Amino acid sequence: MSFLSLSFLIFFGIVFYIYWNLPEKPIFRRLFLILASCVFYSYFSSFFLIHLLIVISINYLIYKFFLDKNLYIKLAVIFNLLNLFFFKYFYFFLATLGGILGLTQLEQKSNIDTFIARTLGLSSFEIVLPMTISYYTFQFISLAVDVKQKKYPHSLQLLDFFSYCLFFPVMIAGPILRVDQILNQFDKVNISFDSMLDGLWLIIRGIIKKAILADSLLVLVVPIFNSPSQYSGLALLVTTYFFGAMLYLDFSGLTDLARGLGLLLGFELPENFKAPFFMQSFGDFWRRWHLTFSYWIRDYIYIPLGGSRVNEGRIYFNLIVTFALGGLWHGANMNYILWGAINGLYIAIERSLEQRNIKFPQFFGSSLVHYIIVLHLSMITWVLFFTPNFSTAFSIVKKILTNSIGLFPTGFESGIYAIIFTFIFHLGEEFPEKFKKIKYLQKYLIPIFSIILFIVLVQKSGSNIDFFYEKF
């Protein structure tokens, strides 16, 4: 069920009014949210709902029986990674193995499916990626580490595990929650007129970002990145800007929606974006982009690897490995790993230059030149994120760098508008206090925008384009 569908509007309307009319005792609302989240998830797949309930229960059993033992974190990590591995990386692993061993049969998904189906005596076989698996895997790993390290000092019950994972506003694509960010809130959920307005405002902002702006960019990006050979280097470069803006609008729109829904249910959820394209360096970018993910890989991969407490060479290695694994989290594809590793490399180089006190040459406009270099390297690296394989990504980058000739499509106006709006949203994230002054307009703007968005969404319903980050 997409957040941008009429079905979801009806679903949420029902949930919202039942939820706030339940008896005041927190347990009722808590149980009801679990139930609502099960309904929400079952809309995607009833089978995978059962699977998810089993995964949650096993995590609880590991917690209950092994928390006091040294084995606890390892066991929780292994179990959750195995679950993720099977659904997300099984084919990728076999294809990579096949590539190494020269077994071409292993490189074809259909061959593997046919073989397994035949072996198990089934008519067909296919491993399908369950919704939100990457996100809840990260959540359960962080839970195990945090409770073991007493960052969350309270003891947990089975109900806590269910509440932690079955919270539908974040079940499409995060934000990735930590146990202390959510469980503490269940006992004190509340809604005020102002928080309701804030929630509705976030939802409207999310819908504008996704349904109007990101989708208008997607139709510009897809045909060009799908047939890059036809287009000029300049067209491809402009498309990388559009893609960057689209990814931001799509994903931050989804986060706004999740946070808005959370507020309407009485929860404050963490922010994921803080004006990422206003970054001043590669490191700064990752302190602004997909924050719950960046902090997760920092806290649960980079620091356990030794973080910055090891020798210089090892720090760079840790950075590259952390980001490469972060890339792999996005999908079972070499492109993602490479995208992550290159980002890690950028940060490692940046850190190395800082360590040696080598600064970017200072001259008039040097900050702008530095910004343009960082922006372009980041944007060009995003090409790996969208393209299906390395050779396509490489051909695009080559065309951009050699400014090769080709088509330059018309109809980029909507892309320009979307970039202008991206800039405005960035201003709001960078200077929130300046925008607080217009908060009093919210109650007038919300009904107006609601009517406009209602018209837009009603027309789009049934042909909603999925959120880009849903597939992760």
Added chain:
Amino acid sequence: MQKSFIYLPLLFFISLFLVDKIFTLDFFKNKFLQTGNVVYYRHREILFEKYKKAIPNETRKIILAMGDSRAYAFSNLAFNADRKSKYVIYNFSAPQAIVAYSLQWLEKILELEKKPNLVFLVLSPEGFDDQKLLMHKPFLRLGADSQFIEKYWDQIPENDKHEFNLDRLIAFRRIEFDFKLLFERWKSGRMREYNPNFNADMFILNLYNGEQLAYTSIVNDEKKLLTDSERMAKIYLSGFQVHHTQFFFLEKFLSLAKYNQVTVFVILPKVYSEYKKYWDKLNLTEIWWKKVVDIANRHSAYTYDFNTISDCELFYDASHQSTICYDKQVNFLITEWEKLSK
């Protein structure tokens, strides 16, 4: 805890819901004609009225053309004077029309006293994939009448039902309101085109018996056709699966025709070779067309695959032959029918 303010959004949506009901007015069905699919689906109702009036005095053999846009060009205009005096074609095809839509018209037409003699039923495999929700849009949204929906409700896939129910809930969805068109028509002083009586597209469809001959090209633009093949395949053939729903309606259609002694020619239209490759990749001849042939044989209908019969290589786009190709095809089919009638 008193939280009456939480009902403000509900009140707002109820008001919006009530305002939305304005779009259930007949005006939006009869006097608010936009462009594209809706013109055809609206026109077919007008054509049916014309058919009802003309048929009692018709001395020629009556042929119906049904199916999707690949049947647009079946027309009397393909006939020479001799054949024109013997046969008349009424074209009830519509864009993205699935078999259920053809069945709906056949049922209505067979309720009339005079029965048609022959039906060209043009089928496309794309219409047999329920995942594309073609049952809902355009058929349930634009073409289906309430009796038909009631009668076959159980046969409608759940996802289409769901979309259709949302259409019923929010009337504005059904309108497919095109603000850009409104602005353009307003700017160019063509607001009266919302009225079917003053609509140019409707006028063209009304010229004869529903045929649309605009898909004409005299030379292939290979580059465009290639891109178009890719585009079409992405829209209609990604994740393609053949489902049972339209086979059910095909069975119904053919058995009803047989019962009423109406000959049916089931036609697979020719598509551009590069697009056909996508069909072949999916093995559609085996998994779909063979099944169609089997059902047709069981109901004494005849099947024609123009991908093998037609030598015309002119295409308007990847999935539509040029109108020029149809002259020969219509006459070929009539000759076939004449042979069968002997």
